[in-house]
Amino acid sequence: MTIAERVAAVRDRIAAAAARAGRDPGEVTLVAVSKTVPVAAMREAYAAGIRDFGENRAQEARDKFPAFGEDVRWHFVGRLQTNKVKYIARHCHLLHSLDRLALAQEVDRRAGRCGRVLPCLVEVNVAGEPTKAGLPPEKVVPFLQQVAGMKGLQVVGLMTVAPPTDDPERVRPVFRQLRQLAEEAARQCRGLPGIELRHLSMGMTDDFEVAVEEGATIVRIGRAIFGERG
Ligand SMILES: *Cc1c(COP(=O)(O)O)cnc(C)c1O
Numbered sequence: 001m002t003i004a005e006r007v008a009a010v011r012d013r014i015a016a017a018a019a020r021a022g023r024d025p026g027e028v029t030l031v032a033v034s035k036t037v038p039v040a041a042m043r044e045a046y047a048a049g050i051r052d053f054g055e056n057r058a059q060e061a062r063d064k065f066p067a068f069g070e071d072v073r074w075h076f077v078g079r080l081q082t083n084k085v086k087y088i089a090r091h092c093h094l095l096h097s098l099d100r101l102a103l104a105q106e107v108d109r110r111a112g113r114c115g116r117v118l119p120c121l122v123e124v125n126v127a128g129e130p131t132k133a134g135l136p137p138e139k140v141v142p143f144l145q146q147v148a149g150m151k152g153l154q155v156v157g158l159m160t161v162a163p164p165t166d167d168p169e170r171v172r173p174v175f176r177q178l179r180q181l182a183e184e185a186a187r188q189c190r191g192l193p194g195i196e197l198r199h200l201s202m203g204m205t206d207d208f209e210v211a212v213e214e215g216a217t218i219v220r221i222g223r224a225i226f227g228e229r230g
Contacts, residue, residue: 003041004048006225007032010208014219017212028212031075033204033222035060036229039067045225046072052093054220058084065091077159077201077220079133082106089113095120096159096201096220099134104147111152117194118152121159121201124181126174129163137181141188148192157199157217158182168207175202175214 001009010030018025033054034042042053042064051071055061056078065074073093080088080095082102088095089110098104098120111118122143125134135143144155160178162171179200186197203211203219211219223229 003044003225006227007045007048007050010221010224013209014212017209021213021215023212023215027217029218031077031201031218031220032225033077033220034064034226035078035222037222037226039064041226042067050225054096054222058087061092062087075218075220085110089118090116092118094156094218095153096218097121097123097133098147098153098155099123101143101146104150104153108147108150108152116152117154119156120153121157121199122155123159123161124178126160126177126181127163132161134160137177140181141185144185144189144192144195148189148195150194154194154196157197157201158185159201159218161204162202162207162211165206168210171207172210172214175200175207175211175216178202179215 014028015025029052031052031054032045032050035056052073054075054077074091075094075096076088076092077096080097085106107118122140123134125132125136158178162174165171182197182200189195199217200215201218202216205221205224208219208221
């Protein structure tokens with residue numbers, strides 16, 4: 001299959017999953033995760049209508065920014081070291097992996113220097129996997145209280161990476177918990193400045209349909225679009 005055919009197939013699957021849940025597929029943003037993918041393949045995805053790309057290495061992202069115009073939205077989906085925030089602060093449309101105060105402070109500082117407010121998602125380790133990035137669910141509200149009011153960032157939702165599985169039904173509870181956590185946190189944080197939990201970034205190649213059924217507003221898909229990474 002060509003990249004254009006793969007993009008079309010993924011869009012069809014998103015639409016079908018949304019329909020099963022009684023949702024409008026237009027509520028779901030497809031982010032094509034282009035980490036390790038050469039710009040030429042990204043251009044094929046662009047020609048197929050993709051305008052959202054996801055990267056997980058700051059320098060790789062920085063090197064790719066100039067290859068596309070202002071109509072492309074860059075998502076940063078990986079673990080981000082504080083000393084690399086400077087590479088993405090100007091061009092990143094949405095940071096999916098905010099998970100600690102030191103990172104929030106550096107984002108605040110660097111985005112402020114660029115004269116912008118960087119939208120962020122708080123990454124949550126829903127399943128409590130020991131080696132995984134993200135805050136434990138019970139730390140999310142205290143963290144939101146700490147970052148509320150930082151001028152250089154705003155929190156617009158939550159993100160999670162489900163445990164790897166060959167049966168996506170097994171991770172449905174993870175997605176459901178993220179949605180419930182977002183609803184509960186939104187209640188507890190009502191009125192806090194710069195906190196508005198309207199997005200759920202969840203679902204990857206192996207589990208995105210279940211994530212859409214459970215309320216994802218952003219899915220992050222690499223292999224189903226670009227093929228296996230080398
Ligand atoms: C690589 C990656 C993805 C995409 O994974 P696929 O399985 O290739 O769809 C999504 N989210 C994050 C955080 C990633 O690192």
